[in-house]
Amino acid sequence: MSDNATDPAEMVFRTRGLTKIYGGGGTAEVRALDGVDLDLPEGELVVLLGPSGSGKSTLLNIIGGLDHATSGQAWFRDQELTAMTDRQLTRYRRDHVGFVFQFYNLVASLTARENVALVTDVAADPMDPDEALDLVGLSGRLDHFPAQMSGGEQQRVAIARAIAKRPGVLLCDEPTGALDSKTGTAVLAALEQVNTRFGTTTLVITHNAGIRKMAHRVIRFHDGRVVEIEQNATRVSASEIEW
């Protein structure tokens, strides 16, 4: 299932025979990922589609350094993720990965700016928290606590927090899942902005097929396998996407 002959050096992620099996030993085995081979080039915005349990979140977790594969290999650039210890994975997440989840997971006791500073305080080459928040259109809400913001605003703080350390990759699991179309569009626009302006490889898991139109590449999952990879010749901007 690998994409055609592309230079491995330009790939941000590569996987070979990547497999994740849950359960076993008494309980029923679930093959969440079943031998996935994938090459993802630098700088693209990639949308992962598929029904629940098709393996897209599992893939995201493994290449994001949150989970271990049962077998097979995965690389981030020239580093083999599947050979890393927990400590090395923490380091990898800290240095290279930005995450955005369906539930924003902001720290309730910190303001927007402080939530972003949480990351910039420990990153090697971060942007200014104000700049990151400006990028997602929240320059007017710097000193607001999560409880004082709408869901869309909270999600954009989460994106600002994810990108503020200038990550190599941005991994988003259902970033608009809890939002209405208007705020969802604003969140997508923020992701698009980050991708085009910084060239950050961005992977977005979604159930909303409409979002695929803004991707460079769309990967469809089924039963733990990649069933289709499609490249968009023409992309539409986030603001034009219909829900």
Added chain:
Amino acid sequence: MVMLHALDRKLVRDLWRLKAQSLAIALVLACGVAIFLTGLGMVRALEATLQDYYSRQHFAHVFASARRAPLSVVQDVAAIDGVQTVEARITGQVILDLPGRVAPASGRVLSLPEGGPVLNVPLLVQGRLPDPDSDTEVAVTDRFAHANGFRPGDRFAAVADGTRLDLTVTGTLRSPEFLYTVPPGGLMPDDEGYGIIWMPERAAAATFGLTGAFNDLSLKLRRDARLPEVIGRVDAILDPWGGTGAHDRELQVSHSFIKAELDQLRSMSVVMPPIFFGIAAFLVNMVLGRIVALERSEIGLLKALGYRDTEIALHYLMLAALVAAIGIGIGWAVGAWLSSGMSRLYARFFDFPWLVQPHDLDVYALAGLIGLTAAALGAIRAAWGAARLAPAVAMAPPAPPSFRRGHMDALAHWLRLPQTAMMVLRGILRWPVRAGMTALGLSLGVAILAASSAMLDSLDVMMESAFFKSNRQHASLSLAQEVGLDAVTDARHLPGVLVAEPQFNLPVTLHNGARSKRLAISARMPGGDLARTLDVEGRHVPLPEKGIMLSDQLADYLGLVPGDQVLVELSGTRSGQFHVPVAGVTTQYIGIGAYMQMDALAAHLREGPRVTTLNLWIDMAQLPELQAALKETPMLATVAMLTDVRNSFQATISETVQIYSVLFITISVLITVGVAYNGARIQLSERARELASLRILGFTRTEVSSILLGETALLALFAQPLGWLIGAWISWAMVAGFQSDLYTIPLVLTPANFASASLITLAAVAAAALLVRRRLDRADLVAVLKTRE
């Protein structure tokens, strides 16, 4: 097979899921229950035993002594209104030469009336009572016999008024008069060196030259008797015969020691348990509040299904009740074990022949009820909150807790605190009551430890002051009667005596207005270096040339300050009264005292200096020779070897210190772990999402745990000075509470005590925190983040 309702199953499973937290709470509650039971149970057992023993053995109500009163006087005393029974006895101090014992021992002889005693009736433990016609047969206290290995038939010698008597032990006895036997001038029991010797009346009269007379009187009163009047009448009757003043049980040595002990136990069982019940209530409140918050949607669901508010409130109250039931069960078991063990210990300490264990089911029930009430009070807010949740509101996720910026933010930004520190700080400021209560709970752990070690240090200071600064003599000899100063020269000629200092103990009553106190004035020579008066710093304060020095507690009691006049009323063989100025106040922890220079006192009495006691400094190499000589010395009433007393006291103290240290460390660790563990667990529960997102953002386990445990650590640090303050206050209250004529406990607060209390509790906090950290390490990051809160 009982069918459990679904809600009951949830209850049981919740309890199992919360087992560590529940146990931590239950143990704190158990402490309260156990201490309550032990304290109150023992007070009741000892009181019941005392009452039973006293009434069966006809323990007297009033005690009096005279120098020499004719037996005809007994009729007059018996005729006093309210007197039921009177018994006259002969008593005297003797020096004992015990086989196999190098040091002289001393004893008190008590006559056994011919028909057998009717008051203060001793119990025969072994052998038989002496033959009333025998000159040589005696019975002795069982403890004295046991300590010296005496059996019926064994013999020893006594020296009374210079006459040597060879005595045969016929039996051993116990008496309600001597539950706690302190030798005259001694500070604690000395079973080996001091015994009570019961001698047939005729032999005792011959020994002390009191044929047809008596010098000791016991009275049993009728229920309607008026004690002060009886005492006044007895004093009036005995006064011509050298009466030294009648007194009730409160001044009887053995009884007053037991009373003091009972008072301490009673105050312990009243003061300590509320602390534990309060902490347990707070912990239940904290944990249950969190559970209700977590179970919002379940509560909404239950309501949607038609459960009534009361059923839901009851469900959460039941959870608290189950935790309380576990704590009460443990407390009952530990309390029962402790109080039976402690009662036996007390029965041995005080010479009880048996122990009455009253049916104390009501005490158990009361302890259980208080425990349940504490848990219910803690649970009521959360349960009420659950009952009041509207179903629609409950089904929706709770709004995120709202935070506001305040003055602290400006300070934090100025200090450039990292965001993680801000999370900790805002968490504390957002829930100030909870944070305050947690800090208070942790501080109580520190306080209990600091106060208990302060008490142990106080004991050290008391000992140091009494034995090494104030009474520095190796031995004290009390004389059978007053003698002149040449006795000092005689004493200096005894083998091994390096220094001999005289002392004159004069029985008096001191008056200031309506207040009065009966005691003995100790008169000493100026420049004396063995028995000394001290100031509050423990430095020697020489006796003033004129006037009297009072121990601080006595001066307080009489309301006297230096410069005031005190009225001295003579008792015993002298009569009359005189005024003397209070020249100073001396610090004294054991007993009370009044001190004068010998010449000053003699001037008031218009007689030459007299001696009743000789304090000796001894060349220890010659001790055996001295001891042999003392056994043959006439005129000696008792010999107190203070070196022995010091050693036995120190042995007793160090054992006590160890037991209490273990007890109090256990208690304070239980409190600390209970509070810290529950606090950190709730932090973990509330912050699980935040902490998981931080891990995903690339924070290490250590960084994430520092946020989780930061609040606990910060509160624990804050709790330390608070704990020191509360500990100092508890020490002060305990010192004030234990104040009596027998002891004045000094308040000793040292940095070392506070430091070690803090170290122990901080270690307990760290252990509790590590337990919680292990849970955090095992948490599934991704699962946490993908669930809706």
